[in-house]
Amino acid sequence: MSVVLEARNVSKDFDGNRLFENISFTCKKKSVLFVQGSNGSGKSTLLKVLAGIYEPTDGKVIRNTNKIGYVPEHFPEGIRFKVKEYLSLTASFHAAEEGKEQLIANYVDLFDLSPFLSMPLEACSKGTKQKVGIIQALLMRPEILLLDEPLTGLDLKSQQTLISVLQEIRGQMPILFTAHDEGLVSQMATDILHISSGKMTSYQPHFKKEKWIRVQFIDEKDLGFIPPNRIQFDGNTALITVDQEKSDELLLKLLQTNCSILEVKEKA
Template sequence: MIVNLKSVSKVSNGYPVLQQINLKISKGEAIAIIGHNGSGKSSLLKLIAGIYEPTNGNVERRRVKIGYVPEHFPEGVRFTIEEYLLLIGKISGKQPSELRKKISDYADIFSISSYLQTPLRRCSKGTKQKVGIIQSLLQEPSLLLLDEPITGLDQASQQELVKILRSFKRDKTIVFSAHESVLVDEIADRMIEIEKGRIIADCAVEKQEEKRIIKALIANKQSLKALEGAESVVWEDDKTAIFSVKASQSDQLLQALLQRHCSILQVTERR
């Protein structure tokens, strides 16, 4: 256990934003926090991060390095992107030469290399979002907290973030809020739903087994009658069939098709 919230409530400007929250977060978990706008997702992340302290209740935190990505990047920052990232990295104790290499690598990944000398206040929301993600990654945190991290990101950057978070899951703890299903489906092992400042659901995320789509040129339609393993078959034309099969059974299906003298045209993966 690295964070433990016990009967926590938070009042902001006289309004209860969180009420009677009991939540334990253990090392290695990947947790999605979902809920409507205003439900309390951001406030819960800030409590976990230590940005907020509870009005009532108790929060226990282990001494771990925390990386935090806010939903909205601070306005009016006068630094250029590179200056800002260098400053954040130095605060974390990194050497300038190491930092410049990491900044360059992440800038390439998120396609902002040409903006490194641009003042942050002139950047778009999407670019600021990328900078917010990069500054958290530069800290190499044990606990990574992300508030709506893919909002404003282009599709390519979303995919890159998913890849990075997948690699983080090996030895780090990830907690994020999200409206979109892509991060929940790809990253989360556990899902917490917030409504009106209360946790109304806390459950494991059921993972659907990945499927493969196999496109093949069929030598003899009659030979497919005894074929097993495919969930569905769609005929593209008289000789070309498209099979949907569970990933665990795809090798068996491929072998059966080859034994029937079929030609494999394409194999792709999908959820």
Template sequence: MIIFEADRARKKIDGINILHDISLCISRGEKVAITGHNGSGKSSLLKLIGGFYENTSGQVKRIMSKTGYVPEHFPENIRFKMQEYLLLMGKMNGKSESELIKRIQIYAEIFAITDFLNTPLKNCSKGTKQKAGIIQALLIDPDILLLDEPLTGLDEATQVELLNELASYKTGLTIVFTAHETLLIDGLADRVITVANGRIIADEKKEIKEKYRCIKAIVPNQTIALEIPSIHIHYLEEHTVEITVLCDHSDEVLTKLLESGCSIVELIEKR
């Protein structure tokens, strides 16, 4: 099902054309990366897709009732605690408080930020704020999720965590994002649109590459797991851990676990 279609659409601001002859279709469930140099028109195209920009000429058709949008920079100095902010944003979109509280708890678990729900947003890291931004967008049950440079300024560990959470969130959700990081493009996108000087110069389908692995292991003690170079460690039980590592490092990690007397239970490929 096509949810966005443009035919020779243009956008002009203050007499200057910022988008030229945009023709494309986006279908439900696609994961689309928009790439290009700074100033190429990536963010402008994202805003045209989401309806934040209306076309000056040409044809644009949107078949989506709700759009979730996460800007590149989370607003500074918000005085609310994270849960207060998420409740406010959800209520502004007609959701009940009881429903929101349940869903916020679920998303907080998915995005691993439960411990920060009662923390003032101004005291949270950029990565945590970015996750809060994504959650507020998901709370409205969007047909499409638009992300403007979602990995900018995040360390590698947080980038991989966020990538995994987005990739595994749910099927059927259309995600369109601007990016220049190969990690996000390779790990999430099934289609890559390249923009230059406000024009689409390439539009290609692609295979999503597996970027990291999840190792489930039984460890003699938790200290061993803490010494392993990993992206994320999750304790399932006292002696059972799930360790997320980059694919390039997985052989090294497996060797260290075995040398430390650990038992490997399961090895899972992840995007």
């Protein structure tokens, strides 16, 4: 699978100060990259460099498409359109005319924006602006999607809606997002990039989250289908390590072998 986005030793300076340096990674179509770091680590600026809003001071960003959807953490100030006007204008640049209104209506319904369509953006809450920002990026039908702190300002229902949307479109384009810590959206990550004090302290491509499942069994032979390196026995209990995406399937199989599930938790 070909690379859609690549950063090669990317660094960025502002006013003579280096925000970050030597950031390198690749994203393919199915990549979901979680850019992790504390406030001031340079995450937001990195996304702006990747989006082409800023140029890198050193290094190179290679984009194999120009269709980039970008959602900033803070919606731009000074936009005087009403919500519906802004979304219609955005869609007119990217969506086919005959399907434009239906596409907008679908997203408006999904994110419960109907009561705010006639409201000026300047008068909207942060959460409403965040929804508008997300929808405008999706209306582009992007081939790269960049999300800066996408859950900020959203209530729990809207957070879950966004995650459902991202789950639906993942695999169609690389998705990159920033977050202060691991939350709901981080569970989708295939790759993790951690930035601290302007340095790339770790990069884990093809990252897979794992779970621990502790079970009580009757006969050790019943667990013979589990690879030895994924299970630890302690008397008549066992601790099993499993990829998160396969955990539901394994739980069902364990129940079918008359095991009692004692504990399920994310591996630390």
